[in-house]
Amino acid sequence: MQKIGFVGLGQMGGAMSRNLVKAGHSLQVYDLDEAAVASVVEAGAAAAESPAAAAAGAEIVFTMLPIGAIVEQACFGPDGIAEGIAEGAVVVDMSTILPAETKRIGMRLAEQGVGMVDAPVGRTSAHAVAGTSTFMVGGKAADIERVRPLLMAMGEQVTVCGPLGAGATMKLVNNYISAVVNLATAEGLAMGEKAGLDLEIMAEVLSHTPAGRGHITTTWPEKALKDDPSPAFMLDLATKDLGLAVDLAANLKVPLATGAVSRQLYQVAQARGHGREDWTTGIYRTLKALGGV
Amino acid sequence: MQKIGFVGLGQMGGAMSRNLVKAGHSLQVYDLDEAAVASVVEAGAAAAESPAAAAAGAEIVFTMLPIGAIVEQACFGPDGIAEGIAEGAVVVDMSTILPAETKRIGMRLAEQGVGMVDAPVGRTSAHAVAGTSTFMVGGKAADIERVRPLLMAMGEQVTVCGPLGAGATMKLVNNYISAVVNLATAEGLAMGEKAGLDLEIMAEVLSHTPAGRGHITTTWPEKALKDDPSPAFMLDLATKDLGLAVDLAANLKVPLATGAVSRQLYQVAQARGHGREDWTTGIYRTLKALGGV
Numbered sequence: 001m002q003k004i005g006f007v008g009l010g011q012m013g014g015a016m017s018r019n020l021v022k023a024g025h026s027l028q029v030y031d032l033d034e035a036a037v038a039s040v041v042e043a044g045a046a047a048a049e050s051p052a053a054a055a056a057g058a059e060i061v062f063t064m065l066p067i068g069a070i071v072e073q074a075c076f077g078p079d080g081i082a083e084g085i086a087e088g089a090v091v092v093d094m095s096t097i098l099p100a101e102t103k104r105i106g107m108r109l110a111e112q113g114v115g116m117v118d119a120p121v122g123r124t125s126a127h128a129v130a131g132t133s134t135f136m137v138g139g140k141a142a143d144i145e146r147v148r149p150l151l152m153a154m155g156e157q158v159t160v161c162g163p164l165g166a167g168a169t170m171k172l173v174n175n176y177i178s179a180v181v182n183l184a185t186a187e188g189l190a191m192g193e194k195a196g197l198d199l200e201i202m203a204e205v206l207s208h209t210p211a212g213r214g215h216i217t218t219t220w221p222e223k224a225l226k227d228d229p230s231p232a233f234m235l236d237l238a239t240k241d242l243g244l245a246v247d248l249a250a251n252l253k254v255p256l257a258t259g260a261v262s263r264q265l266y267q268v269a270q271a272r273g274h275g276r277e278d279w280t281t282g283i284y285r286t287l288k289a290l291g292g293v
Numbered sequence: 294m295q296k297i298g299f300v301g302l303g304q305m306g307g308a309m310s311r312n313l314v315k316a317g318h319s320l321q322v323y324d325l326d327e328a329a330v331a332s333v334v335e336a337g338a339a340a341a342e343s344p345a346a347a348a349a350g351a352e353i354v355f356t357m358l359p360i361g362a363i364v365e366q367a368c369f370g371p372d373g374i375a376e377g378i379a380e381g382a383v384v385v386d387m388s389t390i391l392p393a394e395t396k397r398i399g400m401r402l403a404e405q406g407v408g409m410v411d412a413p414v415g416r417t418s419a420h421a422v423a424g425t426s427t428f429m430v431g432g433k434a435a436d437i438e439r440v441r442p443l444l445m446a447m448g449e450q451v452t453v454c455g456p457l458g459a460g461a462t463m464k465l466v467n468n469y470i471s472a473v474v475n476l477a478t479a480e481g482l483a484m485g486e487k488a489g490l491d492l493e494i495m496a497e498v499l500s501h502t503p504a505g506r507g508h509i510t511t512t513w514p515e516k517a518l519k520d521d522p523s524p525a526f527m528l529d530l531a532t533k534d535l536g537l538a539v540d541l542a543a544n545l546k547v548p549l550a551t552g553a554v555s556r557q558l559y560q561v562a563q564a565r566g567h568g569r570e571d572w573t574t575g576i577y578r579t580l581k582a583l584g585g586v
Contacts, residue, residue, distance in 0.1 A: 067533075096534055098541060099488065122502055124525045136498060159498050161490060169488045169541070170498055176538035177481040178504035179531050180551045183558055183576055184473035185508050186517070190580040192466040195392065197454060203509055203518055205429060205452050205463055209415055211471035212509040215478050216499045224479070225496055232417045238472050240360075241389055245469035248391055248462070254584030257558055258473045258551045265476055265550055283476055287483040291547030 001025055004150065005054035005061035006045070007074050007081065008095070009036040012121060013064030015128040016094070016154045018043045020062075023153035030054040051075070052084030060147055061085060064094045068101035075105055087113035090143050092150075094135070096120050096175070099165035102138070106164045115143040116164055119151060120171035132156045136174070138166030181214070184258050191245075191254045215280060224280035235282035236275040239266040294318055297443070298347035298354035299338070300367050300374065301388070302329040305414060306357030308421040309387070309447045311336045313355075316446035323347040344368070345377030353440055354378060357387045357414075361394035368398055380406035383436050385443075387428070389413050389468070392458035395431070399457045408436040409457055412444060413464035425449045429467070431459030474507070477551050484538075484547045508573060517573035528575035529568040532559040 002025050006017040009031040017040050021027050027045035030053065031037050041047050048054035051074045055061045061081055065071050071093055075081045081091060091109055093102060093116070106116035117139035127133050133155030137144055144160055151158050161170040188211070192202050206212030210219050223232060242263050249256040265286070269275070272289065274282030287293075295318050299310040302324035310333050314320050320338035323346065324330050334340050341347035344367045348354045354374055358364050364386055368374045374384060384402055386395065386409070399409035415427035426448030430437055437453055444451050454463040481504070485495050499505030503512050516525060535556050542549040558579070562568070565582065567575030580586075 098537055100544060126525060161494055166490060169485060169490055172538040172541050173481045173485040173495060174502055174504045175534040176552055177477050179535040180477035180555045181474050182508050182573060183555045184470050186577040186580040188466045188470040190584045190586050192462060194584055194586045195462045197459060197462055201454055202466060206467060206509045209467055211467045212507045214505045214507040215475050216496055216505040232419060241468040242472040244391055245465040248465050251393060257554045259469055261550045261554045262473045262476045280475055284479040287479040291483045291487055293483050293487045
């Protein structure tokens, strides 16, 4: 049983703090929304008057808040966590914020001998309720090991991504790819529906291909992830097919916004001499070169 | 044992025609490249002098060619398939071309009593060699059933997508999504690498999430595929995270081209009132509305 502070009891934080109570910990919780506080208090937590009060005497203080500015306010504003927290304690921010914000907060906490771990959450609120969240974690190894049992009380997987801010970076990489994939799926299926294809048939076909199952576990392991350019599918051919899709969309009068810009990037890859390479390795080499990686 | 014509013996066509020979069929094969012809003849096929000669007396004629204009040329040019093929035969085009080209070719063949099926190929040349290709098929049911056993001699899955051209459309929908997903994966990972994340750790994290495993079998079945707007993950939050990723990329000076345009489309979805809907349903409704689907 540990004494824990918890600031931010929204859809995610409310569910997660309840799982800490269930695991037998002593929680001091704070939120601007009194109904949210009441609901966690009913589960067995103690209400705190401020972030400072939630942090008072706690070994670990969790924050789960909407944006970076609010995390900073909760830490360093009037009656903030920094005013109440003891030297040697650790703040664990589970919000999705910029890694630069995470690092700035961590540096200020370090000045008063307080550790920080960033642990943004994978999956959805349903998983938060079920205690099956995943965490992408950044921070010092010793701090991470201290908080790991608590994270495992709220979830089922903790992936250590690197130093402070690495969890936030990983979360943004993940959610970035996910948002584009979601949109590209919508674009492709809307085009198919307008052309007369059946949505269920399309979903069935895509459930067997990298288009539907993603590339990272299908086409990438033997190629881009090993920087192997030998083609399983040549970038020139992928570019040709993308051009045909953009032409088809023009005929059908449907928008393929990500495809139009993708075509430009594949052409950049061709112009840089990657046309006869595998399309995964060729495009990854191109992006790394363009980004100075 | 059937008499079969086969035009186009490149990396894909060469492998596929050899699988038809292995299955015991009598093949008449044609390609401009004499070495490609010789390699299939060695496996047991007969060399034809022209597409017309390859089609002469054949029940089914396969074409596997780089672009639509070449398929048209092979069918209707001098010594083309149309000159040699018998009434009642079926042309099966496995090339990746525009559905409008497929339909145009099919209409001209129909004028002389010849059927047509479009059957573009999923997966890669390695699968073509192994006989484990997949086919997205369009055409009349009777024609498709006639050619199905031959497709199954070259592959392991035939998905009937609709009338003539539906296979070509499905292939472009698939390859469109796949090309964007491949690029978005490269963009996200290049950003992560520049921020100091380890490529293997990123690949491991992504192998458990919709970002890496695709949306069509994970987030879509209970939401967008059922047009259910109740949010598992709210479109407003996805848009916020996408904005953070674009900001992070700006800080790191790396390009996120598909993400920049994706952000615009998510904002369109918000402007149209889909912000508090599930991000899959909200974005799909938006794309359908924009495309007049």
